[in-house]
Each structure stands twice: as C-alpha cells, then as structure tokens.
Amino acid sequence: MDRFDSMRLFVRLVERRSFTAAAADLGLPRSTASEVIRGLEARLGVRLLERTTRHVTPTLDGEDYYRRCVAILSEVEEAESAMRDAEPRGLLRVDAHPLLTRTFILPKLPEFLARHPLLELQIGQGDRLVDLVREGVDCVIRAGQPDDSGMIQRRLGTVAEITVASPAYLAQHGTPTAPDALDGHQMVGFISSRTGDVLPLEFSVGGTLREIMLPSRIRVNNSDTMSDLARLGFGMVQAPRYRFEQDLASGALVEVLPNFPPSPTPLSALYPQNRQLTLRLRIFLDWIGRIFAEAKL
Template structure:
C-alpha cells in the first residue's frame, strides 16, 4: 500500500469511525487496514487515532493530519478528473427518497453507467437527516427547506405541491371547496425529520400561507407509507404533484382545493465542500441537473 492509498484508508477510517467499515468500503481485510494505520503512526511518530470498543476518534494530531489528507486527495482527484470519462471511477454512495429514486433516477441510470463504465452506485432510500461524512455517503437528494449546515446545497428545481384525497374518503367526508369546509376533515400526520413534529397542511390564500392542523388517526415518518395511507382513505395529504400524477390520472386520488395550493417544495442535492468534491460526485450532480431539470420548475 503506497502513501496515497494509506491516506485514503486513514480518511475513510476517520469518516466511518470504524476500521471494519472502512476496510469493507475499500475492499480490504480488517487486519490489513489495522496494520497499515499502525505503520503510518510509527512512520510519523505520533498517535493519530484513539480506539475504543465502540468507535474510533482522532487525536489532535490525527485531526490535523486528516485535514491535510483530504486536501491532498482532493487535489489529486481534481487533477485526474479532467482526462475523460474513463477517469471517473469508484463507488458513489447516494441517499434519496425511494419514490424519487424509482421514478426519476433508476430509468435514467443505465445511460449514466454506460457513459462512465468505471462508476458504481450505491443507493440508500430515506427521508431522514444523514451525516454524510460519518456514514460514508457522498451526496443526498432532499425535498423541502433545509437546515443550515456546512454542506454545499445545489438547487435542482422546485416541485409544485397539491392536496389530495381518495374518492372513498371524499365520499365519506365531502369535497372541501373552501378552507372553512375543512372542519370535520382528517389528515395523515407526517413527522418532520428535522423537528420530529407533525407538519401542518399549508394553503395559499391571497398570496399568504395559512397553516391548518387537522385531526389524524395515523402518523408516519415515511413518504411511501403516507402515499399508501392516502390511497386507503385515511385523510388529506400534501405532496409534490409529480408524486401523484399517475394516481390522479388513474382515478385513485383526487386533487382538492386547487385554488389554495401549498407552497412549492425545493428539490436540492447536498454534498461536502468543494475541497472534498470528487469527479464521480461532480458528474453525478451534473447528471441530476440534466435529468431532473426538465421535470421541475426553475
């Protein structure tokens, strides 16, 4: 293992806080990873990592060395990234909402992999907050207003939101024509991944947003589950129109209160600061703009 490979191993151990996880990411035996880091510490004459039974943390010297390593490795990746598609290689780890992955990413994925034969993609499906560095994730795609962080946020577009319900639900509760008609209606509770509180329904009235909280018998934290519940008639729900276009066309769902739409939802991709941006992340982000841009509002 040369010095650059050792740097890559060291940074992965720091980011994953685990020799086992880092070794698995890089396709190495754990014993080889442990031996390589021990040799690195002996060569430098300092302790870089503290090992406990639960995880690995950096010493002050280790943190300083980590920052130097990521800068050096980023420069190497930048230098090598300008020599054609064959230079884009390695494993890209992405986290994205499952429906978005299946509907928009997967149909276009064969073309991306054909364009970059050395690239492989690991797709995690979720809506939760992700610690990119600690969990070894290269980038995430998220909907909604995002909390402040050190990550770079690139806006992909804006998705128009609608309010929907099933025909069975509307037959039982009536079709609301105005916001006053919402009395007696139910909603499907959806927990915010940021606050862990149920998110209110939003309606635009005379250019202003009005929040409404209705009773809910079921509360969830997963968008696929909420989609199933609204089809089963558990209440009103709001989501991007792209999400329910097929259901509306097939008659499984009905849009209600179209004159009072929710605020549009921004769709963004988040990734670490540019000093750590690898060519594979760069081409993936550019590809997202290419495939999602025409489907979203600017």
Template sequence: MDRLASIALFLRIVERGSFTAAAASCGVSRPAATAAIQALETRLGTRLLQRSTRHVRPTQDGQLYYDRCLSALGALEEADRAIGKALTGTIRLDTIGHLARTVILPALPGFLARHPGLVVHLGEGERLIDLLREGVDCVIRGGPVPDSDMIARPLGVLPEITVASPDYLARYGVPATPDDLDGHVMIGFASSRTKQILPLEFTRAGDVLEYALPARLVVSGAESCAAAARLGFGLAQAPRYRFEDDIAAGRLVEVLRDFPPLPTPLTLLYPSNRQLAPRVRIFMDWLIEIFAPLTEAGRADPGR
C-alpha cells in the same frame, strides 16, 4: 497495501471514525487495515490516529496529513481526467426513496454507460445524516435546509397538491375552499426532524394558511401516507409528481387546486470540508440535469 491505497484507507478512517467501517468500504480486512496504518505511521515517524474504545480521531499531525492528502488525491484524479483517463470509484448518494425509484434509477443506465468505471451506491432516507461518519458523498433532501456546515446546491422546487380518494370525498364531500374543511380529517404526517404532526397548508392571496385537522391515522413515511390516501383515510399533501399516476388512474382526486400548499424546495447537500472528487462533481451535475424537468414548473411559478 501500496502507498496510495494506504492513504485512501487513512482518509476513509478519519471520515468514518472507525477502522472496521473504513476497512469494509475499502474492501480489506480489519487486521489488514490496522497493519497498513501502522506501516504508514512508521514511515512518517508520527502517530496519525488517536484510538479509543468507541471512536477514532486524527491527531494534530493526522489532521494536517488528512487535509494535505485529500487535496493531493483530488488533484491526481483531476490529472487523470485531464488526459482522458476514465473516472473510476464509488459514488455514495442518500436520497428520498420515491425520487430514487422514479427519477434517478430510470436515468442511471445512461450515466453509467458514459462512465463505465463508476459504481453508484444508492441509499434511501429522509433524515439529515452525518455524511462523513456514514461515508456518504452527497444527499438529496426536501424541505427547508437546516443550519449545518454542508454546502447546498438547489435542485429547484416541487409543486405540492392536496388529494383524497373518491371514496373519502363521497363520504365527506368535496371542499371548495379551505373554509369548507370543518368536519374533514387528514392523514397525520409526523416530521422526521421534529416528530410533530404537520398541519395541512394552503395559500390564499399570498397568505399561508395552516389547518390541523383531526387524524385517525398518523404515519412517518411518505409511501405509507400515499397508500393511506388511496385507502380513504383522509386528505393528504405531497409533491405533485408522487400522485400523478394515482390521479390519472382515478385512485386519487386533486382538491383545493386554487389553494395549493407552498412548493417544497429540493436540495443537494455535500460536506464543505471535503475536496470534491471529479467523479462526485460530475455525478452532482448530472443530478441537477435530470431533476430539471421535475422541478421546472415550480421554478416557473416561485410565488406558489
């Protein structure tokens, strides 16, 4: 393994905390990774990694070497780009599944055509993951941004709506205001962060109203919630873009339009302690560009 490849492997081991995971992501065997790091430590005359049965951590010298090498590799990639060399490598994004399928994938062929040397690894999830440990470059998450050491780039806000199936409304009636919700039921949605069932939320004259209606069904996934709404299990709330096709096809009906939920902020997050590679920076700029039309309505009316 050449010197640059060994350094890249070392960086990945520090970030993943695992020889096995780092070797797999770099496309080498576990024994080859071990031999490469041993050779690197022999050349430098110092131990770079502290190994235990469960984790791998950098030594004091290893952390210093990591910081310097990370900066140097970023500078090399910038130099390649400055002279017109095509970007290469893998970009790892973790995002909400429905956003991946409806926003990112349709636009991705154009991005890959402009950058034929790049590969996008697209993961789906809604929990806040350890980006360094799991080898992810950036994530897209909806809702308030929790306190963390990650850098946040706002993508905008997603207008939210309340919907129900025609069958449900035929059985329970169409509420004209939130005061008409007595006797109605909702689809319980359990927060991935708190595990608590979220109440329905409405705004009226600048105030935020919460209604914890009875729920005969509780789900923890957005796709299950949408499917349950179409089947008439109760009222549901989600960003408008998720239900537009259902509303157009008559499978769902928007209700309480004059009392919308607060919009959901959409945020792009990446580690603060990692120098941003040019390929990742270009990819994130592209994400901001393609999400602009989806969130434009929300930005135009921030008071909703």
C-alpha cells in the same frame, strides 16, 4: 500500501468511525486496516485515533491530519483525472428518496453508465437524514429547505405539491371548497425527520401561506406509508404531484383545494463543503441537473 492509500484508509476511518466498516469500503481485511493505521501513527509519531470497543474517533492531531488528507487526496484525484482525458472512475455514493429515484433517475441511468463505463454507483434510499461524512456518502438529493451549514447546496429545481384524499374519505367527510371549511376533516400525520413533530398542512391563501393542523388518528414517518393510508381513506395528505399522477389518473385519489396549493418544495443536491468537488461527483451533478431541468415537476 503506499502513503496515499494509507491516507485514503485513514479518511474513511474518520468518516465511518469503524475499522470494520472502513476496511469493507476499501476491500481490505480488518486486520490489515489496523496494521496500516498503527504503522501510520508510528511514522508520524502521534496518536491519530481514540479506539473503543464500539467505534473510533479522531484525536485533535487526527482531526488536523484528516483535513489535510482530504485536501491532498482531492488534489491527487483531480490531477489524475486531468491526465486521463477527464474520464470519471471509481465508486460514487449517493442517497435519494426511493420514489424520486424510480421516477426520474433510474430510467436515465443505463445511458449515463454507458457513457461513463469506469464509474460505479451506490444508491441509498430513504426519508431519514443522512450524515454524509460519517456514512461516507458523496451527495444526497433532498426535497425541502436544507439547514445544514456544513453542506454545499446545488439547487435542482422546485417540486409542485398538491393536497389529495380518497373518494371514500370525501364521501364521508365532504369536499372542502376553501381552507376555512376544513372543520371536521382529518389528515394523515407525517412526522418530520428533522424535528420529530407532525407537519401541518399548507395552503396558499391570497398570496400568503397558511398552515393548518388537522386531527390525525395515524401518524407515520414514511411517505410511502402516508400515501397508502390516504388511499385507504384515513385523511388528507400533501406531497409532490408526481407521487400521485397514477392515483389521480385512476381515480384512487382526488386533488383537494386545487386553488389553494401548498408552496412548491425546493429540490437540491447536497455535498460536504470541506471536500473539493471530484470529477465523478461533478459529472453526476451536471447529469442530475439536466434530468430535473427536463422533468415536469
């Protein structure tokens, strides 16, 4: 294994905190990874990693060497890409919400991969927060206002939000005509992955945003489950309009208080700021930006 490959392995080890995970990412036996790092430490004359039975962490020298490796490897990849007529190649790891992926990304994916035959994609999906560096993810696509100063944000657009409830729920509780008429109503509580608290409902009233916390017999941390519970009549929910297009068309759900919509939610792609933007990530971000620019959000 040459020096650049050793650097790549070391960078992946620092990010994954595991010899097993880093070796698997690079298609190496764990024993080979251990041997390479021992040789690297011997050649440099410093201890780069602290090892425990569960994970590894970089020493102070290791953190400094990691930052230098990231910069060097980014420059190498950029130089090699320039010599190959800027054809992206290799594995790109991204993370996005499942419904957003199915609705907007997957329909366009065959064309994108056909245009870039040397590029591979690994798509993670979920509502949870993702540690990009620790988990080896190149970028995430997220709705909401990012608060991670360690990330570079690329705005993709804004998503229209609506309030909905099932016909059975409205038949039992009545259809409110204004936010002030929500006494006696309920919502399905959605637990924020950032704070662990239930999010209030939002309504635009006279140019200002008003938050209202309704009682919730059921609280969940998954948006698909939240939508299922709304269909079952457990209360009102708020989510992007595209999530409920089929439900609204079929009558399974009804839009509530359309004249008092929640504030639109920003949609962004995030990637670590301590890395140079690779060619494959730059091409992916340009492509995903065009998708959402053309989409009806």
